Amino acid sequence: MSEAVTEYLQDNKDQLxxxxxxxxxxxxxxxxxxxxxxxxEAVSFLTDYLTxxxxxxxxxxxxxxxxxxxxxYTQAGDAPTALFYGHYDVQxxxxxxxxxxxxxxxxxxxxxxxxxxxxxxxxxVFMHLAVFEAMMKTEGKLPMNVKVVIEGEEEIGSEHxxxxxxxxxxxxxxxxxxxxxxxxxxxxxxxxxxxxxGFTGLELTVKGPNRDLHSGLYGGAVKNPAMALSxxxxxxxxxxxxxxxxxxxxxxxxxxxxxxxxxxxxxxxxFPSTTGVPETAPEKGYTAKEHTxxxxxxxxxxxxxxxQGEGTKTIIPSSATAKLTCRLVPGQDPxxxxxxxxxxxxxxxxxxxTVDIKREALSxxxxxxxxxxxxxxxxxxxxxxxFEAETVFVRLGGSIPVVETIDSLFGIPVVLLGxxxxxxxxxxxxxxFPLEHFSKGMDxxxxxxxxxxxxx
Amino acid sequence: MSEAVTEYLQDNKDQLxxxxxxxxxxxxxxxxxxxxxxxxEAVSFLTDYLTxxxxxxxxxxxxxxxxxxxxxYTQAGDAPTALFYGHYDVQxxxxxxxxxxxxxxxxxxxxxxxxxxxxxxxxxVFMHLAVFEAMMKTEGKLPMNVKVVIEGEEEIGSEHxxxxxxxxxxxxxxxxxxxxxxxxxxxxxxxxxxxxxGFTGLELTVKGPNRDLHSGLYGGAVKNPAMALSxxxxxxxxxxxxxxxxxxxxxxxxxxxxxxxxxxxxxxxxFPSTTGVPETAPEKGYTAKEHTxxxxxxxxxxxxxxxQGEGTKTIIPSSATAKLTCRLVPGQDPxxxxxxxxxxxxxxxxxxxTVDIKREALSxxxxxxxxxxxxxxxxxxxxxxxFEAETVFVRLGGSIPVVETIDSLFGIPVVLLGxxxxxxxxxxxxxxFPLEHFSKGMDxxxxxxxxxxxxx
Numbered sequence: 056m057s058e059a060v061t062e063y064l065q066d067n068k069d070q071l072x073x074x075x076x077x078x079x080x081x082x083x084x085x086x087x088x089x090x091x092x093x094x095x096e097a098v099s100f101l102t103d104y105l106t107x108x109x110x111x112x113x114x115x116x117x118x119x120x121x122x123x124x125x126x127x128y129t130q131a132g133d134a135p136t137a138l139f140y141g142h143y144d145v146q147x148x149x150x151x152x153x154x155x156x157x158x159x160x161x162x163x164x165x166x167x168x169x170x171x172x173x174x175x176x177x178x179x180v181f182m183h184l185a186v187f188e189a190m191m192k193t194e195g196k197l198p199m200n201v202k203v204v205i206e207g208e209e210e211i212g213s214e215h216x217x218x219x220x221x222x223x224x225x226x227x228x229x230x231x232x233x234x235x236x237x238x239x240x241x242x243x244x245x246x247x248x249x250x251x252x253g254f255t256g257l258e259l260t261v262k263g264p265n266r267d268l269h270s271g272l273y274g275g276a277v278k279n280p281a282m283a284l285s286x287x288x289x290x291x292x293x294x295x296x297x298x299x300x301x302x303x304x305x306x307x308x309x310x311x312x313x314x315x316x317x318x319x320x321x322x323x324x325x326f327p328s329t330t331g332v333p334e335t336a337p338e339k340g341y342t343a344k345e346h347t348x349x350x351x352x353x354x355x356x357x358x359x360x361x362x363q364g365e366g367t368k369t370i371i372p373s374s375a376t377a378k379l380t381c382r383l384v385p386g387q388d389p390x391x392x393x394x395x396x397x398x399x400x401x402x403x404x405x406x407x408x409t410v411d412i413k414r415e416a417l418s419x420x421x422x423x424x425x426x427x428x429x430x431x432x433x434x435x436x437x438x439x440x441x442f443e444a445e446t447v448f449v450r451l452g453g454s455i456p457v458v459e460t461i462d463s464l465f466g467i468p469v470v471l472l473g474x475x476x477x478x479x480x481x482x483x484x485x486x487x488f489p490l491e492h493f494s495k496g497m498d499x500x501x502x503x504x505x506x507x508x509x510x511x
Numbered sequence: 512m513s514e515a516v517t518e519y520l521q522d523n524k525d526q527l528x529x530x531x532x533x534x535x536x537x538x539x540x541x542x543x544x545x546x547x548x549x550x551x552e553a554v555s556f557l558t559d560y561l562t563x564x565x566x567x568x569x570x571x572x573x574x575x576x577x578x579x580x581x582x583x584y585t586q587a588g589d590a591p592t593a594l595f596y597g598h599y600d601v602q603x604x605x606x607x608x609x610x611x612x613x614x615x616x617x618x619x620x621x622x623x624x625x626x627x628x629x630x631x632x633x634x635x636v637f638m639h640l641a642v643f644e645a646m647m648k649t650e651g652k653l654p655m656n657v658k659v660v661i662e663g664e665e666e667i668g669s670e671h672x673x674x675x676x677x678x679x680x681x682x683x684x685x686x687x688x689x690x691x692x693x694x695x696x697x698x699x700x701x702x703x704x705x706x707x708x709g710f711t712g713l714e715l716t717v718k719g720p721n722r723d724l725h726s727g728l729y730g731g732a733v734k735n736p737a738m739a740l741s742x743x744x745x746x747x748x749x750x751x752x753x754x755x756x757x758x759x760x761x762x763x764x765x766x767x768x769x770x771x772x773x774x775x776x777x778x779x780x781x782f783p784s785t786t787g788v789p790e791t792a793p794e795k796g797y798t799a800k801e802h803t804x805x806x807x808x809x810x811x812x813x814x815x816x817x818x819q820g821e822g823t824k825t826i827i828p829s830s831a832t833a834k835l836t837c838r839l840v841p842g843q844d845p846x847x848x849x850x851x852x853x854x855x856x857x858x859x860x861x862x863x864x865t866v867d868i869k870r871e872a873l874s875x876x877x878x879x880x881x882x883x884x885x886x887x888x889x890x891x892x893x894x895x896x897x898f899e900a901e902t903v904f905v906r907l908g909g910s911i912p913v914v915e916t917i918d919s920l921f922g923i924p925v926v927l928l929g930x931x932x933x934x935x936x937x938x939x940x941x942x943x944f945p946l947e948h949f950s951k952g953m954d955x956x957x958x959x960x961x962x963x964x965x966x967x
Contacts, residue, residue: 277782288737369710
């Protein structure tokens with residue numbers, strides 16, 4: 056079967072690329088309230104395509120937030136059932152001026168496709184759909200049953216996905232789950248993720264005077280909210296990059312020497328050369344690899360207050376805001392960590408100001424699966440065969456909240472088949488995806504689909 | 512003479528208000544490069560008005576930056592010569608949405624005129640010109656010689672004023688200087704300033720990765736520039752509101768017990784009720800009044816970096832910036848303080864990031880004059896007579912760099928006749944000026960002009 060499928064994908068390359076481009080052109084930015092129409096457009100694209108492929112049920116599902124797409128192919132009889140998850144929403148594209156080509160006008164150069172969502176996650180979702188199309192066109196059927204869930208809120212914390220999965224457990228019953236929303240440790244190096252970080256966050260606004268004040272007339276009388284915010288943030292981490300919020304590390308799983316060895320042995324980025332920083336800055340006692348893969352983080356995602364224009368404006372700003380998120384490791388409870396942050400902020404608010412805390416809805420526990428599970432071994436074989444390279448097993452600093460949700464609701468193994476690369480510029484200007492990974496990745500998926508019935 | 516002048520000002524109130532409105536309508540925002548035409552419009556307004564009044568020389572002077580207006584009336588023979596200084600530029604009006612009426616559409620309500628520049632400094636400059644007009648119309652002459660300098664760069668640090676004053680010392684020769692660019696300690700309380708703060712500042716940008724990074728993939732490997740900036744800023748002040756930058760207090764003049772008493776006895780704002788802060792936050796060991804009047808300050812005027820939009824964006828920002836200014840007291844050298852800040856920043860830059868420092872051109876020493884000088888006593892008498900209230904002598908937290916420049920170049924006394932009030936919202940939305948202070952203030956100026964020849 057696989058050969059015909061591979062041939063089909065090869066022969067129809069141009070038409071498939073055109074279709075993928077249509078998908079990437081849609082500005083489905085979930086965090087932007089003005090993009091509601093574009094979100095609907097992406098939903099229509101997916102329901103149309105899934106219907107065209109031949110899924111026997113295709114539905115747009117209301118969620119209370121952005122809608123999600125559900126589809127099922129249940130005609131593979133006794134073959135195992137896969138629950139495929141992906142997301143059609145993307146990150147905002149600002150700062151626009153740093154894009155070499157338009158973020159929503161997919162462009163090919165240097166063997167890559169450049170567009171917001173090319174890797175995260177529209178491009179990778181599209182690969183699965185294209186393989187389904189190829190199998191249906193060449194064989195008239197799929198070698199396994201598939202239930203498809205593609206949501207529109209991943210980049211804003213999947214607020215309504217949990218409820219949907221929880222309320223539709225019977226509908227969604229499956230033998231394993233399949234997700235491609237991640238990357239390889241390096242271009243051409245097949246990578247299976249066996250662990251992901253959890254997530255929590257909040258927005259903190261320090262409020263001082265009821266208006267911006269003249270810094271000469273009020274400096275010394277009124278606490279400066281931008282300074283107060285800086286003091287609060289600075290108090291959260293020491294110079295060893297250790298988070299000083301009480302309780303932050305309480306439930307963190309210890310890192311074994313064996314796992315440290317595996318992590319440090321895996322190929323990875325040379326961070327200074329890929330990001331331009333003068334040197335890495337991991338937590339004391341850990342390497343940068345260890346910290347990104349297996350230690351919790353606390354990051355300021357944005358900070359703002361007062362005058363940002365040209366020149367000088369001699370004011371004491373009325374308020375200052377920071378957006379904070381944490382990546383969590385197995386053992387840590389997102390709610391408990393968020394509470395710890397809130398308690399810390401309230402206990403350390405300087406006198407003369409007040410704080411206003413928005414607890415973001417998004418939060419997820421970390422996830423870890425046995426890297427020796429037969430499904431993961433089979434996936435690794437398919438990868439190795441298609442990419443002609445050894446597959447490595449790693450944990451990731453990123454979060455895919457749905458993995459933890461599927462794990463806790465369905466208790467089925469989650470196979471994370473990532474095809475992105477460290478040069479993809481996820482969440483950054485000039486997001487891209489290598490064309491070679493499209494073709495080899497689809498070959499790997501076709502192999503895995505074909506053989507999965509033998510390991511379940 | 513004074514009665515006829517007072518009558519003229521009263522009889523022509525409407526016409527004068529119309530003229531003032533025309534001046535306030537001009538968006539002469541010096542820090543905004545797109546307002547060049549408006550700056551020229553303000554210059555034309557002033558040269559036209561000064562010509563109309565009857566100044567025997569009126570000129571637009573190039574400075575290398577925004578032009579300034581020079582005018583002279585030299586027909587008062589042996590009478591003393593005043594060097595009058597003011598500025599026609601204003602602060603930006605953002606955030607616009609907090610203005611109850613348009614910042615550049617002067618509006619009268621509650622006995623005040625609302626407009627950007629109503630108090631600082633167009634309104635107060637206009638008072639002098641209106642009194643000159645009234646004297647010329649009623650007496651056909653002024654009781655003293657006057658040299659007028661009205662610049663357009665006060666709100667951006669008066670970069671070119673120093674050179675103009677220094678290169679034109681002969682032209683500008685005078686017996687004393689006269690400035691109305693300040694306020695009273697309270698509405699209706701005549702106030703003579705005998706001390707002003709100096710000024711310096713810089714803009715600090717912390718640079719990390721060459722693009723915004725995914726906080727999951729890079730958190731723990733790369734130092735967060737917003738956190739690094741917060742740590743740098745927080746390190747500059749301790750929880751006692753004491754600046755911890757080495758050398759900052761080295762040359763600060765000690766505050767005598769006597770001066771502390773005068774300061775604390777002077778009427779002043781109840782800061783929590785005028786600004787809405789929960790409590791004041793002065794340097795430990797000093798009252799809020801003492802700190803604003805006579806202790807140096809370090810303020811964050813603006814801070815920004817990373818994502819500021821709706822919702823969450825899980826990035827490590829590529830950079831983060833803070834705008835800093837200090838108000839200085841007698842003894843402190845602005846250059847030395849700026850150097851101390853730069854040294855501190857460079858010595859305390861966290862590893863994994865670099866810093867980029869823009870030294871703002873603006874800087875000025877603090878100023879102090881003997882409060883018993885006959886000119887100040889005469890000014891106080893004029894004030895007390897017009898406002899029917901005792902005049903108080905205070906030092907101010909604000910900076911008027913030209914005062915220090917005039918002091919050092921010309922060695923003449925500077926009389927600071929302020930008519931603003933603490934409720935004027937200088938540099939903030941809804942800047943205003945009480946109508947009563949216009950009329951009483953002009954009466955005070957007329958009296959002072961009339962009598963000044965008796966004390967020189």
